[in-house]
Amino acid sequence: MWKFPSLLLLITILQISDFHLRRYASYDAYYLYEERNARRFIEIINEASAKDENKAQLAEWNYAANLTEENLRNKLLVLGEVAVRTKKRWMKLMSFQWKKFWDLDLKRQFKQYSVLGASALCREDLANYLKAVGEMEKIYSTNTICDFKDPTKCHLTMDKEIVDILKNSRNEPELKHIWTSWRNGIGPKVKGVFQNYVFLANKAARINKFANNAEMWLDRYEDYYIKLKFHSLWYQIQPLYFEIHAYTRYHLRKIYGNIVNERGPIPAHLLGNMWAQNWANVATDFLPFPNKPIADISENLRKQKYDAIKIFETAENFFISINMSTMLPSFWRNSILEKPIDREIICHGSAWDFADGKDFRIKMCTTITEENFVVAHHEMGHIEYYMQYKDQPFSFRSGANPGFHEAIGDMIALSVKSAKHLNELRLTEVNLSDQEAVLNSMFLMGMSKIVLLPFAYVVDQWRWAVFSGQITPENYNAKWWELRRSIQGIQPPSPRSEQDFDAASKYHVIADTPYIRYFVSFIIQFQFHKTLCLQSGEYNNNDPFKRLHLCDIYRKVKAGNLLKKMLALGSSRPWPEAMELLTGQREMDASALLEYFEPLYMWLRMENRKNRAFIGW
Numbered sequence: 001m002w003k004f005p006s007l008l009l010l011i012t013i014l015q016i017s018d019f020h021l022r023r024y025a026s027y028d029a030y031y032l033y034e035e036r037n038a039r040r041f042i043e044i045i046n047e048a049s050a051k052d053e054n055k056a057q058l059a060e061w062n063y064a065a066n067l068t069e070e071n072l073r074n075k076l077l078v079l080g081e082v083a084v085r086t087k088k089r090w091m092k093l094m095s096f097q098w099k100k101f102w103d104l105d106l107k108r109q110f111k112q113y114s115v116l117g118a119s120a121l122c123r124e125d126l127a128n129y130l131k132a133v134g135e136m137e138k139i140y141s142t143n144t145i146c147d148f149k150d151p152t153k154c155h156l157t158m159d160k161e162i163v164d165i166l167k168n169s170r171n172e173p174e175l176k177h178i179w180t181s182w183r184n185g186i187g188p189k190v191k192g193v194f195q196n197y198v199f200l201a202n203k204a205a206r207i208n209k210f211a212n213n214a215e216m217w218l219d220r221y222e223d224y225y226i227k228l229k230f231h232s233l234w235y236q237i238q239p240l241y242f243e244i245h246a247y248t249r250y251h252l253r254k255i256y257g258n259i260v261n262e263r264g265p266i267p268a269h270l271l272g273n274m275w276a277q278n279w280a281n282v283a284t285d286f287l288p289f290p291n292k293p294i295a296d297i298s299e300n301l302r303k304q305k306y307d308a309i310k311i312f313e314t315a316e317n318f319f320i321s322i323n324m325s326t327m328l329p330s331f332w333r334n335s336i337l338e339k340p341i342d343r344e345i346i347c348h349g350s351a352w353d354f355a356d357g358k359d360f361r362i363k364m365c366t367t368i369t370e371e372n373f374v375v376a377h378h379e380m381g382h383i384e385y386y387m388q389y390k391d392q393p394f395s396f397r398s399g400a401n402p403g404f405h406e407a408i409g410d411m412i413a414l415s416v417k418s419a420k421h422l423n424e425l426r427l428t429e430v431n432l433s434d435q436e437a438v439l440n441s442m443f444l445m446g447m448s449k450i451v452l453l454p455f456a457y458v459v460d461q462w463r464w465a466v467f468s469g470q471i472t473p474e475n476y477n478a479k480w481w482e483l484r485r486s487i488q489g490i491q492p493p494s495p496r497s498e499q500d501f502d503a504a505s506k507y508h509v510i511a512d513t514p515y516i517r518y519f520v521s522f523i524i525q526f527q528f529h530k531t532l533c534l535q536s537g538e539y540n541n542n543d544p545f546k547r548l549h550l551c552d553i554y555r556k557v558k559a560g561n562l563l564k565k566m567l568a569l570g571s572s573r574p575w576p577e578a579m580e581l582l583t584g585q586r587e588m589d590a591s592a593l594l595e596y597f598e599p600l601y602m603w604l605r606m607e608n609r610k611n612r613a614f615i616g617w
């Protein structure tokens, strides 16, 4: 586009008043000089920050991968030192008049650094803040509970026994025992620490010129109206959620009788997952077409001798097939892909960027299950993102927004979990011409994708209100359940009180990790998926064999190249631009998700009405 006339116009306007003219002249002389300095300064900052980030990540890794007092002490020490240096740089940085810079790229780099986060705290506060989060993580990560049938057996852990019981048991008292014990082991122990954490997080936010920590978190979305947008996205999805909720409740009632109220919220312990955030584990109990059973992917993985390495190699193979990055030798050397037997570690899966452009790792206690097969793709998606933006200046080495980062691996997993691809991997044998079998697969997908959305929304609505002071320690739990009930349609298996602190039973809540990113991710991953499917000729709504839920972009290099372009931007541009580059659209929009699940939605509507299942709660 020809830009000159607008510049001419600008100069004309500036010349209209003498005042502006003089201001412009001095601006020119002083700020251009300052910008030149700033450019040199930001290079130094980028380099120093990357080095410090590397040190901090190493110290954090050493603790997360070996939970000893010594490693915690060392981590706190290193993070403390890094924070002091970061703050020093920040003060210097803030002495620049960066908001007036003409060079937009430079200005954006300053903007990225201008939010300092917790490092803004004074030394003592920061130490207490890190200690609080560390303590909560340790309590969470080492929580064990007793077996229901054998109460002397008290070392059941989340990553092993608990997940299995939730998946396989249909014994209501046992599920209730597991559900309650897990919460007893965490909530009461962390409630005091959590309050202190909230206080310090807010203190840090205020030093950063935000009203509270929630505002600082949401700043990453660069949109004043973001909360309203989340709200309207939720309304876009709600009708679909109501149908899957009603269908599930109807069938759970057949299994558990009056424990499940015909018109009330669903008891949280009956959904096959500790937080009722993913219902896939119970989905096979009431498939739409039970005479078309779905292959047990976990079992097939084990039969085909998958181990942790082979699972990750399978994920890598998919990325390579679309011309994305191969994992580096150091990835295989340094990652922890299986739970070690000689020490305690934080098992919650995570992907790490050590900020030196070559050290990337995953830490995960992989078990050979369908769920972990998907999680492996999710975590590797983070690594691919890190690798694509590694050449950006350090200030831009993050996702376009946090939801983007979470969406990449999940989006790939949408292809991997398509019936077509699973058939190719010989993990399923779905007859693709058989609408009923295909709908069963889609139902399974819905039981993990659709139901996460209200959960993710609840988690952060609760925290935003905690940080803003609308929810206080006296009603932490009551408000938590109020939100769970009203948005998710879930209730606790037995009455809870303020002695309990059930929000803390979720890792991200005590680990100081925002959660709305998953809400964002679960919406935009379908937008991305749709675009890449269109681009590779795999999606055509008029062709029954090219519906969105059947699409697989395996080997579609063109799709991968397009995706890489977006990922390589890092956070150098506001996220709507990154999204536009890929999808041509600047807004988050659930319509791709609704398109994907449309056949399921139609079927559920019919079925629920046929069963006279109550909708809502």
Ligand SMILES: *[C@@H]1O[C@H](CO)[C@@H](O)[C@H](O)[C@H]1NC(C)=O
Binding pocket: 066, 068, 069, 070, 071, 342, 343
């Ligand atoms: C865990 O950390 C301790 C130091 O606290 C160290 O002595 C030990 O060797 C580490 N274990 C492993 C397996 O790295």
Ligand SMILES: *[C@@H]1O[C@H](CO)[C@@H](O)[C@H](O)[C@H]1NC(C)=O
Binding pocket: 323, 557, 561
């Ligand atoms: C694969 O990606 C690289 C850049 O990462 C590019 O140079 C190359 O052309 C791509 N290959 C194909 C077949 O598109």
Ligand SMILES: *[C@@H]1O[C@H](CO)[C@@H](O)[C@H](O)[C@H]1NC(C)=O
Binding pocket: 431, 432, 433, 434, 435
């Ligand atoms: C696949 O499903 C179609 C439609 O239900 C059916 O006609 C066909 O026989 C099935 N193919 C196999 C191999 O079962």
Ligand SMILES: [Zn+2]
Binding pocket: 378, 379, 382, 405, 406
């Ligand atoms: Zn993630």
